[in-house]
Amino acid sequence: MAKPMSSFVLLVLFLILLFNSSLAIPVTYDVLSLGAESDGKTDSSKAFLHAWSKACGSTKAATIYVPPGRFLLGKVEFKGQCNNNDIVIRLDGTLVAPSIITLSEMMEIGLCLNMLMEFLLMVALLMVKVLACGLARRLARVAPAVPRIGSLGKDKEEAGVQNVTVKTVTFTGTQNGVRIKSWGRPSSGFARNILFQHAIMNNVQNPIVVDQNYCPNNKNCPGQASRVKISDVKYQDIHGTSKSEVVVKFDCSSRYPCSGISLEDVKLTYHNQPAKASCSHADGSVSGIVQPNSCLLQ
Numbered sequence: 001m002a003k004p005m006s007s008f009v010l011l012v013l014f015l016i017l018l019f020n021s022s023l024a025i026p027v028t029y030d031v032l033s034l035g036a037e038s039d040g041k042t043d044s045s046k047a048f049l050h051a052w053s054k055a056c057g058s059t060k061a062a063t064i065y066v067p068p069g070r071f072l073l074g075k076v077e078f079k080g081q082c083n084n085n086d087i088v089i090r091l092d093g094t095l096v097a098p099s100i101i102t103l104s105e106m107m108e109i110g111l112c113l114n115m116l117m118e119f120l121l122m123v124a125l126l127m128v129k130v131l132a133c134g135l136a137r138r139l140a141r142v143a144p145a146v147p148r149i150g151s152l153g154k155d156k157e158e159a160g161v162q163n164v165t166v167k168t169v170t171f172t173g174t175q176n177g178v179r180i181k182s183w184g185r186p187s188s189g190f191a192r193n194i195l196f197q198h199a200i201m202n203n204v205q206n207p208i209v210v211d212q213n214y215c216p217n218n219k220n221c222p223g224q225a226s227r228v229k230i231s232d233v234k235y236q237d238i239h240g241t242s243k244s245e246v247v248v249k250f251d252c253s254s255r256y257p258c259s260g261i262s263l264e265d266v267k268l269t270y271h272n273q274p275a276k277a278s279c280s281h282a283d284g285s286v287s288g289i290v291q292p293n294s295c296l297l298q
Contacts, residue, residue, distance in 0.1 A: 026061040026088070029054050031071070038069025040096050045074045052078040061086040069093045150181030151214060152189045153228040160190035160229075167197040171240075177207040178235065182228035182253075184213040185221040190229040201240030207268050208235060210282070212253040225255035232260040239267050247275040247292065250282035257281035267291045 029051040032038065036047035048064075048071075055062035062084055071093055149161060171177045178196040182189070201207040210230060215221040230252065247268035252258035261284030268275055268291065279295035286294045 026063050026086075027055075027058055028063045028065050030065045030067065032067055032069075036066075036071055038067070038071060038093065040070030040072055040094075042072060043074055044071045045076045048073060048076055049078070055087050056080060056082040056084055058084050060084070061088075063088045063090055066091045066093045066095075070096050072096045072098070074098060148176055148179035148181060149191060149194065150179065150211075152180075152182035152191060153185060153187035153226055154183050156186055156188070158187060158189045160188075160192070161194070162190070162192045164193070165195045165197070166199075167195070169198075170200045170202065171204050171207075172202040173204070175205045176209060177201050177204045178238070179206065179209045179211070180230060180233065181211045181214050182226045182230070183221055184215045184226045184253075185224040186227045188227070190231075191233070192229070192231045194233045195236070196234070196238065197236045199238045199240075201238070201242065201268060203241050203243055205243045206246075206249065207240065207242050208238060208248045208266070210250045210252055210258060212258075213251055226253040227255055228253065229256045230258045232262075233258070234262040234264070235266055236262075236264045238265075240269075242268055242270045242275060245270045245273075245276050246278050248277040248295075250279045250296070252279075252281040254281050257283065259283055261285075261296055262287070263290045263294055263296070264288045265290070 031044065031047045031051050034047040034050045034054075036044035051064045055064050056078075064087065066089070073095055149164065152158075152161065166178065178199060180191055180194070182191070196208075210233075212226040212228065212230065214226075247270060248263075248266070250258055250261065258281065261282055263284070263286045265288035267289060270276075275292045277292045277295045279297070282295075283297035284294075285298055286296065
């Protein structure tokens with residue numbers, strides 16, 4: 001018959017279980033408790049940076065929590081070497097941009113790999129742009145503009161973007177809605193496992209767009225094909241109106257075509273008329289009701 005375990009062994013096992021369970025519980029950093037003001041008038045940049053510093057320096061899973069309210073942010077850059085690769089930003093409030101802001105004074109939030117951003121409430125004309133941190137080359141910029149992911153492929157050797165979720169957002173009168181953009185030239189970059197979900201478009205110029213032939217001023221890239229690999233991008237529950245007739249445009253690389261594009265329950269119109277979709281070097285699938293008809297190669 002087996003001997004019962006000693007009390008010392010039981011104590012060691014208990015401590016190991018306790019230690020492991022404590023690591024599994026995320027640490028939450030509430031920006032209000034760190035000095036942020038929810039009045040929409042007081043600059044809360046320092047509190048947000050403080051929350052980022054704590055989350056980035058933690059070895060445990062961490063959540064940066066923005067509670068209901070309006071939080072004014074100036075120029076905020078979340079970057080640096082992180083000890084943590086499991087950070088969640090829970091945004092239940094509204095991020096407010098300064099009333100006057102220039103391109104050089106944009107608010108920036110650079111985050112790490114495997115982060116989920118839940119946008120429950122957002123001021124119109126805020127932009128989410130992916131910046132750099134580990135394998136996530138870019139993740140978020142907040143400023144008077146629109147969400148997009150880019151500009152990928154600017155450097156020949158660069159990390160990629162993956163595991164990005166943008167959900168529950170409204171775009172009103174913006175140039176672009178959900179956008180992925182890459183330079184039309186060689187690069188080791190990529191964009192994959194991207195989810196755009198529950199988005200409303202109100203008179204947006206380009207509601208859904210992938211542009212892999214970005215070449216401003218036709219310098220250093222004319223005639224070159226982007227080598228940024230774009231794959232596994234999902235568009236779910238995207239509705240609204242467009243300023244232009246082409247409401248869905250996938251202009252992908254001839255060298256590395258877009259693959260695994262998924263459209264589910266997408267309905268976009270142009271001045272109450274049938275709209276159009278345009279595809280180049282893109283394949284994927286559709287499900288649910290998709291308007292206009294998909295041009296993806298299946």
